[in-house]
Amino acid sequence: GEAMDRRRSCGVADAVCDATDASCTEGAPEVVQTTRLYAGAIGQATAHLAETRLSWESQPRNIAIFLRRATKELIEPFEMLRDWLVSRYGVRIFVDPAAAEELVPGEATWTPEQRPHLADMIDLIITMGGDGTLLFVSSLFERSVPPVVAFNFGSLGFLTTWDFGKFRSSLTRIFEDQSHLNLRRRLHVTVVQFDEGDRPSQVSEYQVLNEVVVDRGSSPYMAGIDAYVDSQYCTTVAADGVILSTPTGSTAYSLSAGGPMVHPAVTGVLFTPISPHSLSFRPVVFPDRSVVRLQLPQSARGDAQVTLDGRVGPTLRPGDCVVVSISAFPLPCVAPLSDTHTWLASLATVLHWNDRRKQESLTSASYTETIAAARRAGEAEQAIDGGAREDGAVFDSSPTASESLDDRKTADRRRGTRRDRDKAAADGTVARSPAVARRPRHRRRAAAMEQAPELACAETIDDIESFMRHA
Structure with a gap:
């Protein structure tokens, strides 16, 4: 031994x-x-x-x-x-x-x-x-x-x-x-609980690979935790809690709380607040020789909960504390590659770190196809809208591969409107366009009068529309 x-x-x-x-x-x-x-x-x-x-x-x-x-x-x-x-x-x-x-x-x-x-x-x-x-x-x-x-x-x-x-x-x-x-590296965590006489009543030790969390638990009040580094007062945590993590745990809960991602070969203790009351309360990293103590003050409004690598730990009463330092016993993980290769591969494949679509050259195949599709759509629109056509011309309404459903519906409306207008011109009558049909009734009557003065004797807009339907 x-x-x-x-x-x-x-x-x-x-x-x-x-x-x-x-x-x-x-x-x-x-x-x-x-x-x-x-x-x-x-x-x-x-x-x-x-x-x-x-x-x-x-x-x-x-x-x-x-x-x-x-x-x-x-x-x-x-x-x-x-x-x-x-x-x-x-x-x-x-x-x-x-x-x-x-x-x-x-x-x-x-x-x-x-x-x-x-x-x-x-x-x-x-x-x-x-x-x-x-x-x-x-x-x-x-x-x-x-x-x-x-x-x-x-x-x-x-x-x-x-x-x-x-x-x-x-x-x-x-x-x-x-x-x-x-x-x-792992964290050596010591939880010290005191009795009513301020004497240590229970001391528990743990080895933590990712993080130790001290938060407000089930209490509805914001946690107030005094933080000390190497026995020197650091700050009072006014937040939902605080995370002390290893570089290995920097990509776990600490990252979700806004902490940095740290290479696992870097030795240090990450100090990350959880939903802090002050916006200036940002995460910090202490060196590996530091000893961090989190203590619940006697004036605390409620208890605090300790969580160790996702496992529920002891409950802190006012006066209890948690002492955290770098453990002397790391976890030896066998890996196919070095720690840098393994870490960067995990960032890319698991967290999709900085994964974005790369900007392509204007001469690439995708941009060339986009420009060609726009050119084909313009040519199709010009074929529909361009020039006068002979009476009785047959229009090809079959959709092309480049036309969408909305494009085909628009083209069909335009073809139908022109056919009605050409037929009305040949018969000497006036066809009502869809645009006119969507106008208010008094505006539709005025528009009909302008197109056909001979209908001025009509008493109602219904008479005009009846005349136009039977013409």
């Missing part, structure tokens, strides 16, 4: 320990058989943690598979994956207790007493679900975490970068040291 604490104090999980730095564990006894891997000089420069390649010292023996909850469609893919791993590598497969009870009964699992020691039991983790499944896996490990391979079976898939359709070739690459290891 002392040897494990010394190894963990370097800030890197057992799964990615500094095997190249002998001074870290010099003189320490052999630790429980666990994952045998290293990732370059990971203990030498934390600035390059995210740009490492996964390399195994010995083949993984114990693999844990986590399935998306209540999804029977994953039974067949799980059996395919299990059978292939066992037959090819001879590994032992474990499943999470919920899946062993609901989906795949009879599979090996672990007991609640063994859960705190999962990092010593498991060499590799495989998730079959979405981002929520990965968040659930992160919450199980309070300290070190084995490498995680996330196959996408979710609706979003921002963190699940592997395609299950290629799981054979993908896992072969992973076992043959041909994959990347992206270390995603």
Whole structure:
């Protein structure tokens, strides 16, 4: 146990320990058989943690598979994956207790007493679900975490970068040291609740991958939360709440609240207010060495609710506080590409970042077709409206490919009006145009008088229209 604490104090999980730095564990006894891997000089420069390649010292023996909850469609893919791993590598497969009870009964699992020691039991983790499944896996490990391979079976898939359709070739690459290891920082969250004598009555610790949220919960009042950074008063949050997130969580709830998108290799704590009362209250980013404390003042009008990666946490009473800092134990995610390639690909395919239609050249095929269609429409209109026609001419009313329904209706009205006018001129009568028919009755009478003075003796407009119909 002392040897494990010394190894963990370097800030890197057992799964990615500094095997190249002998001074870290010099003189320490052999630790429980666990994952045998290293990732370059990971203990030498934390600035390059995210740009490492996964390399195994010995083949993984114990693999844990986590399935998306209540999804029977994953039974067949799980059996395919299990059978292939066992037959090819001879590994032992474990499943999470919920899946062993609901989906795949009879599979090996672990007991609640063994859960705190999962990092010593498991060499590799495989998730079959979405981002929520990965968040659930992160919450199980309070300290070190084995490498995680996330196959996408979710609706979003921002963190699940592997395609299950290629799981054979993908896992072969992973076992043959041909994959990347992206270390995603987590937050260490401590919730301190006080009793009536201002003495700590309960202290709870959590590891958070995306964000911790402190909001007004079910209270109808606006939350008032005092924020401190490195024990120095920062501000009082007058809003619905505040989000403290990691760079990994910057594309989750924080982004919806107006926060920035931050590269996962950047170490820092994002401070994003939720619907703030002041429009000048904008999100900020604190360095990774900062310790942020959110405290509910004694004058608060209501309680506050803590939410950790979407899971409901403790309720804060006046005087309680939440202390947040960067965790020393990141989540090692196995990825086919580096963290920059993976992140930019997720922005483009999942969030459609800056996805817009590109402006085309005026000589492109689409613009050429648009101009040609306009030219054909103009020629058709000129053919309909142009010049006088001989009496009794036959007009082709068949629609062309470029005419729309409205264009055909307009053309039909014009043809019908001209035929009526030509017939009336030949018979010596006056045809009433649709424009005249839509005028008020007294204006229609005056217009009819101008066109046919011989109808001035008619007493009513109905007499005029009757005469015109029988002419």
